[in-house]
Amino acid sequence: MTAVRGTEGLGTLDIMLPHYGDTALMQAAVRSVLDQTDKDWRLTVVDDGKEPDVPEWFASLGDSRVRYQRNEQNLGITRNFRKCVDLVESTHFTMLGSDDLLLPTYVETMRAAVAAVPDAAIYQPGVEVIDELGNTSTSLGDEVKKRLYAPKNTGRRLVLAGEPLAANLLGGNWLYFPSIVWRAAAVKEISFREDLSVIQDLALIIELIRRGEKLVVEPATAFRYRRHSGSLSSSEAVSGARFGEAVRFFNEVADELDGHGWPKAARAARRHLSMRLHALTMVPGALRHRQSAAVRSLLGYALTNAR
Template identity: 90%
Template structure:
């Protein structure tokens, strides 16, 4: 699945990365939430029956378009590819091997290479923190994770790369994305799946290129501080839910949400540079306080 809104050239590169797969047994559905000219014609020119393109009659917004994509899934497993990200040629092959090895998991995280706007290797503070502090050490071995320890780990610092994940369709369809969230809806879905007893597989083989650039929705909302207001609400709600579920360690991790507060501090220079005094105050307040 490819929910599209934004840069046409980057979307076309994402589609080409699907066409270039070594394993040819795949289908691609693109749900276009924009109005860029020439896009329907470009898809028609591909002449590939495995590629299905549709354009929304009206703009749905990111979360409603995600939900529509989930509803359109027809296969047993799917990926919600970002329209500016890239699959490495062995993505389908790698994910198929992971599914065959652990068929009862719901979440499959492959190895990820981070790139910038121009496709060059890129490293940000956030990605280094993910890799060094939060991501489990796999030493080249496939890992299978689940339960409260996994929930506590991810609520402390979400080291997953959402657009790279391969999902088991029936598990996601039973939950889907929360309509009231716009930038943290992926973590909300993942925590709910874990709470329901689902497993996460870490497949160390690199299979995906994640594009990190300042033009993303989450980056734009982070600079204004809007992302963190949504995060506070989510972490407070999920902490209460996990307490009721009997997972006190995960609930404490949600209330601390340490990595998000550290991330707020890293966004302060941008807010100051843009002379956004309101955003600066919100980011400081978020970074220096936590729920109890």
């Protein structure tokens, strides 16, 4: 195991993998965990699907750090997330997407970040975006968030908190949820909202910030985030479904933040400018799919004035 200076007091990192979908991509994600330079991790896979031969593949790994279980009934994305949170045993964990990849230094990098700022609840590493084939990729949404909202990478670790951070993320959420390391105790108090399916990560993050928790931005790139048309968020975006959920969330959280005394963050929530731009970028896809109702929904979401 690679020794990481200053992390001797940290426990094992729990890597939770809620799985549903492509078996080959999931297996690649698991292999990226097995290839870590820092071996002090535990992988728990909660399979919400019924694909054949998956339990046998995990049994063939013969690694006691890898735990696999298959749900008797399909729970859906958010309930499976909540189950993963309940199964966390360590002080810190990550919720790895089953189509994403850890770079070999991920555990080493994130354990060092936690050791440097142990009182934070959210730790975001540097991320490389890839496509279906594993090639580096980008999108208009990623570029907008990187240039307008994400802090500049100066090579130094940043610690962010409070209303400025909440307003920033509600304007444009530049975090990559599957790459984040979380302090387990803070998340277990809240967990994921069962009434949300594609924006539940932002809801959790904003609530943690509202409660006074800190976000650490780690400059070292340690994660590969996959964007492809088969993802839940992409399919729901094309249909326009995700934006109805987004409108409801942003309006609710704006009222809550007004009551919390954070008017700047409340205004950012009501405007949610980057989500409106995202809706506009999805219109061509809806047109290609000849989804006239989705086109109307997307345009209505993007162009309606915030209340």
